[in-house]
Amino acid sequence: MIPLLxxxxxxxxxxxxxxxxxxxxxxxxxxxxxxxxxxxxxxxxAYTQSKYAIGVASGSDALLLSLMAIDLRPxxxxxxxxxxxxxxxxxxxxxxxxxxxxxxxxxxxxxxPNLIEAKITLRTKAIIPVDLYGQAADMDPIxxxxxxxxxxxxxxxxxxxxxxxxxxKCSTLGDLGAISFFPSKNLGGYGDGGMVITDNEELAExxxxxxxxGAKPKYYHDYIGCASRLDALQAAVLNVKLKYLDQWSQxxxxxxxxxxxxxxxxxxxxxxxxxHCQHVYNQYVIRVSKRDPLRDFLKEKEISTEIYYPRPLHxxxxxxxxxxxxxxxxxxxxxAQETLALPIYPxxxxxxxxxxxxxxxxxxx
Numbered sequence: 001m002i003p004l005l006x007x008x009x010x011x012x013x014x015x016x017x018x019x020x021x022x023x024x025x026x027x028x029x030x031x032x033x034x035x036x037x038x039x040x041x042x043x044x045x046a047y048t049q050s051k052y053a054i055g056v057a058s059g060s061d062a063l064l065l066s067l068m069a070i071d072l073r074p075x076x077x078x079x080x081x082x083x084x085x086x087x088x089x090x091x092x093x094x095x096x097x098x099x100x101x102x103x104x105x106x107x108x109x110x111x112x113p114n115l116i117e118a119k120i121t122l123r124t125k126a127i128i129p130v131d132l133y134g135q136a137a138d139m140d141p142i143x144x145x146x147x148x149x150x151x152x153x154x155x156x157x158x159x160x161x162x163x164x165x166x167x168x169k170c171s172t173l174g175d176l177g178a179i180s181f182f183p184s185k186n187l188g189g190y191g192d193g194g195m196v197i198t199d200n201e202e203l204a205e206x207x208x209x210x211x212x213x214g215a216k217p218k219y220y221h222d223y224i225g226c227a228s229r230l231d232a233l234q235a236a237v238l239n240v241k242l243k244y245l246d247q248w249s250q251x252x253x254x255x256x257x258x259x260x261x262x263x264x265x266x267x268x269x270x271x272x273x274x275x276h277c278q279h280v281y282n283q284y285v286i287r288v289s290k291r292d293p294l295r296d297f298l299k300e301k302e303i304s305t306e307i308y309y310p311r312p313l314h315x316x317x318x319x320x321x322x323x324x325x326x327x328x329x330x331x332x333x334x335x336a337q338e339t340l341a342l343p344i345y346p347x348x349x350x351x352x353x354x355x356x357x358x359x360x361x362x363x364x365x
Contacts, residue, residue: 001302001304002302002303002304002343002348002352002355002356003304003343004304004305004306004341004342004343005184005343005345006345006347006348007183007188009345009347010248010345010346010347014240014241014244017240018237018240018241021236021237021239021240022233022236022237024036024236025232025233025236028232030232031231031232031233032229032231032232033055033212033229033230033231033232034232036232036235036236036239037055037229037230037231037232037235039235039239040055040230040235040236040238040239040242041053041054041055041195043239043242044179044195044197044242047169047242047245048161048169048171048172048177048197049168049169049172050169050171050172050177050197050198050199051198051199051201051204052197052198052199052200052201052204053195053196053197054195054196054198054204054207054208054211055193055194055195055229055230055235056193056194056195056196056207056211056228056229056230057192057193057194057211057227057228057229057230057231058180058182058192058193058194058228059087059158059178059179059180059181059182059185059194060087060090060091060180060194061194061211061226061228062158062178062179062180062194062195062196063087063088063091063128063154063156063178064087064091064094064095064226064228065196065207065210065211065226065228066154066176066178066196066203066207067091067092067095067097067126067154068095068207068210068223068225069176069203069206069207069210070125070126070152070176070203072092072095072097072125072126073095073096073097074095074096074097075096075097075098075123076097076098076123076124076125077097077098077099077100077121077123077124077125078092078097078098078099078100078124078125078126078127078128079100079101079102079116079119079120079124079126079127079128080092080099080100080101080102080111080127080128080129080130080156081101081102081103081104081110081111081128081129081130081132081332082101082103082104082312082313082314082315082324082329082332083104083109083132083309083312083313083329083331083332083335083336084130084132084156084309084313085158085308085309086313086316088128088130088156088313089101089313089319090318092128093318093319097125098123098322099313099319099322100119100124101313101314101322101324101328101329101332102115102116102119102329103115103329103330103331103332104329104331104332104335105138105331106331106334106335107272108132108135108137108138108272108274109132109133109285109335109339110129110130110131110132110135110136110137110138111129111130111137111142112331113137113138113141113142113145114141116142116145117145117149120145120149120151124149124151125151125152126151126152126153126154127142127145127146127151127152127153127154128153128154128155128156129142129153129155129156129174130156130158130159131155131156131157131158131159131160131163131170132159133159133271133279133281133282133283133284133285133308133341134159134160134163134186134252134279134280134281134282134283135160135163135271135273135274135277135279135280136160136163136164136165136170136173136274136276136277137155137165138165138274138276139153139155139165139173139174140166142174143173143174146175152174152175152176153173153174153175153176154174154175154176154177154178155170155171155172155173155174155176155177155178156178157170157171157173157177157178157179157197158178158179158180158182158185158194159180159185159186159282159283160280160282161179161185161186161187161245161280162186162187162245162246162249162280163249163277163278163279163280164277164278165276165277166276171197172197172199175198175200175203176196176197176198176200176203177196177197177198178194178195178196178197179194179195179196179197180193180194181193181194181195181230181234181238185282186245186248186249186252186280186282187238187241187242187245188241189234189237189238189241190233190234190237191231191233191234192234193230193231193234193235193238194230195230206223209222209223209225210223210225210226210228211225211226211227211228211229212225212227212229213225213226213227214226247346248346249280249281250346251345251346251347252280252281252282252284252344252345252346253279253280253281254346255281255284255344255345255346255348255353256271256279256281256284256344258350258353259284259342259344259353259357262353262354262357263286263357263360264361265360265361265364267288267289267290267364268286268287268288268360268364269286269287269288270286271284271285271286281344283306283308283341283344284341284342284343284344285308285339285340285341285342286339286340286342287335287338287339287340288338288339288340288360289338290363291307291337291338291339291340293363294340294360294363294364295307295340297359297363298356298359298360298363301359303343303355303356303359304343305340305341305342305343306340306341307336307339307340307341308339308341309336310336311336312329312332312333312336314328314329314332315333342356343356
């Protein structure tokens with residue numbers, strides 16, 4: 001059996017360090033925020049070369065709190081992509097605002113900057129581009145458009161910590177950046193966790209307040225916030241794992257190059273890499289014909305895969321009130337029907353990679 005992700009292999013390499021870090025937290029009995037979380041926030045600031053990092057309960061909450069910090073209100077609009085994980089858009093709707101979708105670039109699967117300006121209205125307050133699969137969105141034209149129309153850009157970098165765009169780390173490319181530490185991410189915790197990155201002192205301070213019910217000092221509330229704090233156990237684990245992040249990213253890049261070299265079938269389109277980007281392959285996603293039969297065939301051969309994402313957000317039942325229909329975003333819809341993620345974790349052996357490629361070739365031959 002070849003799994004999509006083998007976290008046990010990763011854990012076995014750093015087990016002693018992880019266990020010691022967890023024991024330190026247990027001995028301290030300091031579980032919510034505290035010095036361990038502060039240390040991790042400082043380490044992320046140093047790693048991303050940003051000014052502020054605020055630990056929160058999840059990547060989804062990192063997006064939600066960013067929107068709360070800019071006072072997103074009912075009736076406001078936020079432009080984003082329909083080809084992404086659910087929380088990119090759900091955080092907008094949760095605040096009573098309206099997601100406004102823009103189709104993707106068919107090569108990168110990221111939002112097409114050329115289509116954004118036409119969707120801007122007097123109600124538009126922000127843009128949320130997504131660094132999908134571990135490759136940055138084309139941020140320069142997005143930021144230029146936002147500046148022209150005085151909009152906030154919240155970069156959804158949940159899948160792209162350690163990736164770069166023109167030499168700058170993902171999560172630092174917008175006014176705010178959202179990171180996820182979900183276990184399957186390149187830097188994954190042992191549960192939920194997230195972080196907001198910004199260079200804006202005012203927004204950073206507001207998010208720190210919002211994550212503790214909007215209170216500063218305790219029991220005195222200027223805002224209606226929520227309970228969304230990165231806990232110390234997660235921070236302890238992530239502090240250990242952060243030391244290995246670049247090494248693991250390089251392992252994924254090495255495996256991606258191996259895949260690229262092995263695939264020769266015209267039926268398989270390997271990932272496109274923008275010249276301005278360093279891709280970190282949170283997912284290695286191929287584009288194929290007969291995607292679903294191929295996936296069934298790989299499953300029979302005990303090769304795990306995943307579809308990110310089988311139904312674009314504009315066609316989800318919960319967003320029916322937005323009035324979108326099939327055909328509105330053809331590139332997103334086509335990608336949802338043709339893309340397939342293969343195992344890419346750093347510990348994946350070349351032998352298993354060859355087996356995966358040979359099995360896919362066998363299907364098409």
